[in-house]
Amino acid sequence: MTYQWHWSVFLERSPEENGTYLDTLLLGLQTTLATAAAAWILALALGSLVGILGTLPSKSARVLTAAYVELFRNVPLLVQLFLWYFVLPEMLPFAVGSWLKQLPDASFVTAVIGIGFFMSARVAEGVRAGIEALPAGQRLAGAALGLTTAQVYRHVLLPQAFRLTLPPLTSELLNTIKNTSVALAIGLAEVMARARAMQEFSFQVFEAFTAATLIYLAINLVVTLLMRALERRVAMPGSGSGPP
Template sequence: MYYQFDFATVLRGDYLHAFIHGTLITLALFAAAWVGSIVLGAVLAIVRQSGVRGGAAAVAAYVEYHRNVPLVVQLLFWYFAAPSLFPAPLRDYLASHGSEFPLAAIALMLCAAAYVSEDLRSGLRAIPRGQTEAGQALGMSYLLTMRTVIMPQALRISLPPLVNQALLLFKNTSLAMAVGVAELTYEAKEVDSSTYRTFEAFAVATVIYLAISFAIMFCGAALARRFNAAGVRR
């Protein structure tokens, strides 16, 4: 007896709404974690590149921790253990408003920032030191030189690995289901539990993940072409 496919069942009514809701939560989680990881990763890269011994060592320890501890363990730590260190008002607020999404976003952001910082540091090291010295000769501070001269170039150089990190972060949002975030994988599992249409439920989730992943790659390629064109004009 052949398996009878029935995609119509999982793509109508509450089940369709579940997939839409899960997709929106996944995108929101990805966006929050990615923006935060870019900002934090840039700060970490600048501190490590500055050569300040204590700061560089702290950043190196941060990077090694997040690169060697499984991400799911980091998610579980932030959801179950970290809140015990928060002030009581913050714990009460999270308990009453739902802590799953913000704590998962923090865990994903902190982990992604470690990888982003290394990609940006590679970009910073590719820029001739003379540019930093020229900025200082013009009276610019180290931070101002980094922000206006060095970091924009490092971002352009690091764009390919940063796109790869964006894809990895997007896929890693699926791990947030471990702490109860109702993202796409979580909703696909719920649809599967309700309809017993395992193939159809996860096939739909797979197609959505693929579509968004290709969109991220397309945006990365478009940015690369734009930066290359700008470099040629200069």
């Protein structure tokens, strides 16, 4: 290797913003966190809804949710982001399309929607699996007590299913955070985009990507620890998912 290391490059002035390269990376971190948080809220809400619908007795609900899941799960995220960003505005009426394109944070909004929908399909599968993993007697017992279907879900099935689903949901949350890096393709200035810009300007490629690696690792370790704590807090005694 004939590489010139310059770790001090982070403290040099970045041409992009008024600040150092380190400042631009931290701005990227803010964007990554904001995008991941908003996309995760969307994914969790949509995914829970779709996952629950998929376990209802109604056949049409099952078919529709299966179609939803397969559509958003089987098309690569990059392709979906391109469709949301470049294709959707062209298919809308001209005025609406132009308004969308001129939104000040178009790439942020598109990234949240694109990643949110993509991840919602995976959340939906997790939630559905969690509900289906419960013994059939739970649902029947609820019905036998005279609860409506909504009440059975609210008071019997979901409290157990979400606890069961927590570990896989942690993985999906981590995936959501990592998937924000794909949004650099639609011009979102998140950590990866900032690192790329930094290596292009300065040619200090290894320093830039080392910083990006450490940032992702740090965020995801913190998230993992928090989720572990949450898992312990809500664990059901005797369910096998909590401490003995």
